[in-house]
Amino acid sequence: MRLFKKHIILLTLLLSGYLSLYGQDSTLVGTSINWDLAKCIDYAKKNNIQINALRLSQQTSQQEYLLAKAARLPDLSGSASQTVAHGNNFSNGDNGRHSGFNASGSYGLSSSVTLYNGNFINNNIQQKNLSVQSANLSIIQQENDITLQITQAYLSVLLDKETIVYNTDLLNTTKAQVDLQQKRYNVGSVARKDLIQLQAQQATDQYSLVSATNTERGDLITLKQLLLLPTDVKFDIAKPDTIIAPTDSISAFRDAEQTALQTRPEVKNSELGVKIAQYDVDKARAGYKPSITAGASVNSGYANGQNSSFGSQINNNFYQQLAVTLAIPIFTKRVVKTQVEEAKIAVKQAQLDLKDTRVTLSQTVERAYINVQNARSQYDAAAEEYKYSKESYRIASEQLKVGVANTVDFLLQKNLFVQAQQSFVQAKYNTLLTLKIYDFYRGVPIKL
Template structure:
């Protein structure tokens, strides 16, 4: 069956817009815009909520990477305490009771650094770096999705606008025919039923034109909402000078498949997922190995009533400490072994996910290739049908004009022409859309 452009855009629109908030760019409120496809795609890449959410995730990954690198550095902390105490004291000389204050304080600096922990820190840094790269690829993947959605919505509006042109011309022709038939009826050269049949056809053509105009408004709204533009914004698209259906040969499927598998971000992201999971195995294995840390501290303090000045106490009580600590795991009640085995399972799952991604992508590219072939064949047939139907309709119109055509036969020929015209327009944009999608998987940017 031929691909229906509106069916495709409806699916992707519900998929994308349904999960987005209705955030709006306040700088565009109240404006009147008319954009081409390139501008729509550029705006969507910058303002799409899902893409911007992924950009925030990328920033989080970047911070986690910087934190992992900082684990190599020693820490440094300062401590200080100051105590004020009041109490009653007894004097041995006169057995008198005296009250007084006691003031004391202690101060210190300490630092620790990890010297060896089974390469956990190095593996963690490498893993976090891959996660940053994965976040960047996720952004590209989402941008690719939004490009296809915008392109499909944009071409749908172009299809609607071209249908309006055809239907406007069709209505104008019918109005002229009704006017001529009315003149003939007035002089008694045609029957009333012939006039009424043409008037009914005029009403039908008017209804068809109104539906085409409504489709333009509805599909423009779909594109506007997909772009998440302000509701009170006047929005329209720019129609290219020419919209031609593809006639050149299409690249072979194996070539397109190979290009997609080598360059698409979802595949690269899957490959990174396997590497990231492998680092979890290496990090878990660090639990089997000893940990060596070094530490140093500086401390001092004082207390009043010692008969020694504050400065001398601080100097006399000042001491330094330097040491190393070695921790060797001997029995961990299977905690480390479980962590390692679970990490290995995650590696296998990542490999399966990558395999599934490649299979899905290959199937998608193959489907896109088949769609192009089908759409091209359909367009060729529709163009041929439209060519002859148009000529037959022209002849029937001339015959009606000179009064030698039967009204019923004319209307039958006109209906055949209208059907051929609709099929031709649909086939043209369907062929263009399928080719753009197929080329996009081949790494060719979408342009009109």
């Protein structure tokens, strides 16, 4: 299960890793940092590329909302044209031919406002407002996703660190046993095969420690890349004083499911998707209704060669105009009907998306609930096995120390203890992770 989750993280990194350089915080370049889980999550929410891309989309939605509101206002435009023409003038008096320039100009202001268009503007404003809310929910949803990914990667590193501690203790114990066995071999009290068997065990313990260290290094890189930290940052996590697997009772699945369905952003976003699609139907139906617009304009102009001056011409040619226009759609070649029907289909699709979102979320919460139950059962069994294996290993170690234990029997007990220890540590962190995920769907913030 843990390997599968690592594959999910690595897949996420492959999808976003090539863009990671654009999300890195230059202020951290060349520094050494040691962060706890809360700091990792907070940094990821601020610097994640997908989240910041959604923030830009939210800003675009906000601008579209403002534009929709501005459609209620009248517009105002000005125009000015200046013309200079050259031509030949013929005079009848002297049969002469003369050329010259003629200049003229016109100037005006115009404004129009929509008085009624089938409530299209109001519906568009309401729809764009919902789009802004939807964009905000998309940000929260992505923040939730990155929170779970960071938590999983962080706990993987904590598991590695605890494994290193256990393996270090095992290696130190084996070294002491090898030294003791070496002394006994030197005085001829044990056979060479007993010494070699312990030396082989020491090499095995050394390999296990190196393997655990390498695993920690790889998991730290995974977490570091999820955070989009610069490559030359020395990164490590702050290890809590103690990590104890939760033993509290698990909240009922139905309660968790209802809480998730009522509070999770993906459900709210899908509900908004249905409302947004319904507004498209109302906007399309506006094409059946008449529209009323009002307009006004003021204009003036002049031309040279007239008997009056420029000022007089501007004053004499100044005129104002008011107009109200009624447009009634009579035959639209099925354009409006098609738009309405397509909008209705989009509503049905949005309703299906909502249903799918709710079903998927319910299944996810149920899976999280089962994972908690399974992890809790495994932890209880692993803790019991670890307790007895630890005691058996302690007794075998004491017997080996005083020379009354067979080396083969001792190594058998030790291997059983190592296996029980590994199962216990993994079960502890798996229980912690599954419970944190389950509680997260219940609306409980993740923290250690």
